[in-house]
Structures are given as structure tokens and as C-alpha cells.
Amino acid sequence: MIEGPYFVLALLAALGSGLMAGVFFAFSTSVMKTLAALPHPQGLAAMQKLNVLIINPLFIGVFIGTAGLCAVVAVVTFVLWPDKGTIELLVGCGLYLFGTLGVSVAANIPRNDAMAKLDPEAPESADQWREYVTEWTAWNHVRGGASLAACASLILALAA
Template identity: 55%
Template sequence: MISGPYFVLVVMAALWCGLASGVFVAFSTFVMRGLGALPAGRGIAAMNAINIAAVNPAFMAAFLGAAALCVMVTVVTFVVWPDQGTVTLLLGCTLYLLGAFGVTITANIPRNEALAELAGDEESERSAAYWRRYLREWVAWNHIRGAAAFAATVSFVLALT
């Protein structure tokens, strides 16, 4: 049975993963659609501004905090090895760490960096072509990380029941 500080740690992991999932879903469902409706140059400029603004304490606390909590839950789960919920807890941690954090590092950030290189050249046809590809690929990967963070949240909640 999960109880005491371990229970609080798992609840916090569920909440933070759910928060991260909400941010990812918001981007997939309306932010990127709105940016995609803009002319390419304006969309590129806006997304570059968003990517710069995203590196702030509030977002980084949610995104990195969820990852840190998942690492802590993993370590404590291996140490405590509870009678119930072990597999579900480890699955939740894996889903967030690989499916949300890992995808961000390996898929979304490299695309953001490539988009940043277009600053000052947003109006060229090359930039417009990359923007179309960026929207398609970035959103697809964002769907994956949103779903992974949500599935991690569900796993933590199931482990607590």
C-alpha cells in the first residue's frame, strides 16, 4: 500500500504530469492551429518568441518538476517495492520520462532550434517550406508527449487506487 510521504510524492507526480499534459494539449489543440493560420513569416516569428518566453521559471518548474518527481518516484519505488502498484508506478514514470521529457529533448527542441535559425529570414520561400514541415512534425511529436504525460498521470492515479 502506498502511504505517507510516498503517497504525497506520487500525488505530486500525478499533478505535475497532468499539468504538463495540459500545456502540451493546449498547444496541439489551439496554439499551433492559431500560429498555422498566420502567414509563414508571422507564424515563425511568433513561435520563436514563444520558444524564448517558454524558458521561464513557471514552465520549467512544471516540465522539469514532473521529470524530477518521476525520477524520485522511480527510485523510491525500487527501494520500497510496494505490494501493489509497482508496475503501474514504474510505467507512469517511464511514460513521462521517455514519452514527454525524452520526446521534447529529441524531437521538439531540435525543431525549435532549426526554426530559430530562420530568424531574420522569415519571409523567404525556404522559411515558408520549413514552417509547413515544422508545423506538421512538431505538432505530431507534441501529440505524443501530451498523450504520454496524460497516460503517466492516469498510471499514477491507478497506482493510488
């Protein structure tokens, strides 16, 4: 049974996963669509600025903090194995750590780094911008889905 500080850690991990799912959902359904609809110099320049400004204590605190919580919850879960809800906890933690953080590090961040080097005014950046929007958004769907599934799995564990 999940109780005490372990419950609080798992609850915070669930809330962080859900919050990140919302951030990714908002990006995929509105921010990226809006930027893609702009002429490429404006959309590209806006995304370059956004990628600088999103690196702030609040966003990083939730994004990386949730990963840290998931890592701690996973370790504690292995110690308490096979208590009720442990499978759901491990699934939820794994989804966040690999499907959210892992995808970000392997897919979205490298694309952000490459896009940051583009000149928004250069005509040749138009094709690279369109490719960036398509690929980045597809990977954002993956990490958004992983965050939402992690949240659901962690909630199921807490309800067990």
C-alpha cells in the same frame, strides 16, 4: 501501500503529468493551429518568440520538476518492490520520463532550435515552417499522450 511522503511525491508527479498533458493539448489543438493559419512570416516569428518566453521558471519548474519527481518515485518504487501499485508507478514514471521528457529532448527541442535560426521574412522559410508545424505538432501529440497516460497510471497507483 503508498503512504506518507511517498504518496505526496507520487501525487505531485501525477498532478505535474496532468498539467503538462493540458499544456501539450492546448498547443496541439489551438496554438499550433492558430500559428499555422497565419501567413508564414507572422506564424514563424510568433513561434520563435513563444519558444523564448516559455523558458520561464513556472513552466520549467513543472516540466523538469515533474521529471525529477518521477525519477525519485521510480527509485523509491524499486526499493519497495513488489508493494501494491508499484507497477503502475513505474509505468507512469517511465511514460513521463521517456514519452514526455525524452520525446521533448529528442524531437521537439531540436526542431525548435532549427526553427529559431530561420528568417521569418525569407521566402524559403515558408516550406520549412510548414514542415516544422507538421512534425513538431505530431511529436507534441506523442508527448501529450504520454503525459496523460502517465497521469492516469500514477493515479491508478495511488488508488491501489
